[in-house]
Amino acid sequence: MAETTSPTKRSPRKWLLTQNSDLRRIGVYNWTLPAFVVTLPDGSNFNVCPQAGACAKLCYARVGTYRFKNVLAAHIRNLLLCRDSPKEFEERMTEELSHRRYEGKWIRLHDSGEFFSDEYLLTWMRIMDSVPAVGYYCYTKEVSRFKRLVENQQPDNFLWCYSLGGKEDHLLDLETDRHADVFPDLEALISAGYSDQSESDLLSVLGDSPLVGIPANRIKHLLKKQGQETFGSLQRAQDAKLAAKNSGAPRELTLAH
Numbered sequence: 001m002a003e004t005t006s007p008t009k010r011s012p013r014k015w016l017l018t019q020n021s022d023l024r025r026i027g028v029y030n031w032t033l034p035a036f037v038v039t040l041p042d043g044s045n046f047n048v049c050p051q052a053g054a055c056a057k058l059c060y061a062r063v064g065t066y067r068f069k070n071v072l073a074a075h076i077r078n079l080l081l082c083r084d085s086p087k088e089f090e091e092r093m094t095e096e097l098s099h100r101r102y103e104g105k106w107i108r109l110h111d112s113g114e115f116f117s118d119e120y121l122l123t124w125m126r127i128m129d130s131v132p133a134v135g136y137y138c139y140t141k142e143v144s145r146f147k148r149l150v151e152n153q154q155p156d157n158f159l160w161c162y163s164l165g166g167k168e169d170h171l172l173d174l175e176t177d178r179h180a181d182v183f184p185d186l187e188a189l190i191s192a193g194y195s196d197q198s199e200s201d202l203l204s205v206l207g208d209s210p211l212v213g214i215p216a217n218r219i220k221h222l223l224k225k226q227g228q229e230t231f232g233s234l235q236r237a238q239d240a241k242l243a244a245k246n247s248g249a250p251r252e253l254t255l256a257h
């Protein structure tokens with residue numbers, strides 16, 4: 001017997017934006033890409049986080065549920081859509097965000113992944129302009145890209161927080177640029193003078209203090225690797241090591257600083 005489809009039955013809508021339990025609690029929706037270097041279906045590799053530095057070895061989005069086959073496949077589909085079909089991505093995302101379920105809500109861009117190109121960042125800024133009833137925020141390590149393309153010309157509904165642990169940390173003024181650092185625990189972030197955002201991720205962009213502290217994810221082997229360091233301190237050590245190598249300075253002279 002031939003299969004029939006009821007004319008009234010519609011296939012369920014496929015949303016591009018999702019919510020994990022933490023973000024659902026505060027009413028935020030999320031756009032996710034894979035983290036760091038990912039192997040695509042055609043066998044090529046692509047770095048979604050070009051400025052990732054010390055963070056890459058401690059990234060929660062490179063372990064656990066993010067690596068589940070179906071989860072990673074969905075994130076790769078997102079990447080291929082926005083990277084390879086930017087026009088279609090812009091149209092679909094603009095249409096989705098115009099749905100009433102997003103009105104007055106916040107969208108977090110990239111709990112994993114980054115603004116991997118100028119074109120992709122500019123696409124998002126056009127989407128933000130087209131759907132002003134929605135708020136958008138992100139953490140980013142793409143410091144030079146943001147300073148060049150976003151700072152002082154951002155859409156009114158876009159907020160961001162730089163995050164330490166990337167190759168461009170040195171471009172930030174840690175006193176004035178809003179930024180986040182990941183600490184081994186709550187006590188460490190408070191004693192460093194940072195403000196805890198655990199209660200709501202939105203505090204990263206809406207909180208009074210521009211110094212945003214994040215207690216490290218409770219993933220045992222990553223905690224062990226991080227030790228008492230922060231993502232920022234690990235990056236500074238990595239930068240110093242590289243500078244010493246490039247200048248050819250003897251190791252003991254570098255350590256004397």
Ligand code: SF4
Nearest residue numbers: 035049052055059113
């Ligand atoms: S930039 Fe973010 S998502 Fe990318 S490797 Fe670093 S911590 Fe992970």
